[in-house]
Amino acid sequence: MMLSDLDEVMEIEPVAFGSHHWSRQSFVNELNNPTGHYFVASDEGSGKLLGYSGFWLVGEEAHITTLAVHPEHRRQHIGERLLLHDIGQAEKVGANWMTLEVRVSNQMAQQLYYKYGFKNLGFRRNYYQDNSEDALVLWTENINAPEFKALVARRQAEVEARLGCQDDSAQRHMEV
Numbered sequence: 410m411m412l413s414d415l416d417e418v419m420e421i422e423p424v425a426f427g428s429h430h431w432s433r434q435s436f437v438n439e440l441n442n443p444t445g446h447y448f449v450a451s452d453e454g455s456g457k458l459l460g461y462s463g464f465w466l467v468g469e470e471a472h473i474t475t476l477a478v479h480p481e482h483r484r485q486h487i488g489e490r491l492l493l494h495d496i497g498q499a500e501k502v503g504a505n506w507m508t509l510e511v512r513v514s515n516q517m518a519q520q521l522y523y524k525y526g527f528k529n530l531g532f533r534r535n536y537y538q539d540n541s542e543d544a545l546v547l548w549t550e551n552i553n554a555p556e557f558k559a560l561v562a563r564r565q566a567e568v569e570a571r572l573g574c575q576d577d578s579a580q581r582h583m584e585v
Contacts, residue, residue, distance in 0.1 A: 410447035410461055412440060417458035418449070425477035427539065439463065439474070446471075446498055450478075450487050462491040464499060464507070471499035471552075473509035476518075486568050489521060493565055496525070496552060505551050510536060510544035522547050526560050 410418070415436055422430040439445045447463035460478035464471045473495060478487045499507055510533055511518050527547040536544035550557050 410436075410440060410449050410463065412437065414449050414458060414461070418461055421458065421460065421477055421479045424480055431475070445474075446495075446502065447475075448491065448494055448498070450491055450494075460487045460491055462495050464495055466499070466502050466504055469503065469505040471495070471502075471504035471507045473507060476509075486572060488518075489564075489568055492521065492525060493561065493568070496561055500552055505553055507549045507552060509547050511547060512537060513543045513545055519545065519547075525564060526550060526557055 415433055418436055419433050436447075439447060442465070444465045444467060445463060446466065448461060449458050450460045450462075451458050458479075459482045460476075462473065462476040464473045476488060476491055476495070478485075478491070496507065507527070509522070509527070511522065513532075526549050528549075529545050530548050531546045533544040533546060535541040552558075552561075
């Protein structure tokens, strides 16, 4: 993610997260945060931004701070591909674990994270400011362990196989 992406990021942010979303300045701050690693997914053909994600590297932990896909482009494995990219980048920068918070009501996101070995290790009560909703605190096992790497490789192969069978060019031709 670069400063030049922020106009499109700010189009997605409120439709993805509603009234509780980051401001443009929050993203500017994150792009200047030395522990922050932020990425965008865009359609190769049009260059249109489809989604984004990011994490902080704190010690050996990659804390996913955001992952969003524009509602018009959901159910095309974009969020999953962003998560795969985050896992790969976290490994490259020295993370051993990944963690995140997710709304207790966000079943779709939870299903994605559970599919990649995240486990619920607790709650943050009244975490979300817009409605005081609780958050689940999810963690992975060591992302460098052979079992975790095998899980990620298997899931990535499944995504690639599904995308290879689909006709929609935005689904097959996405850059992260």
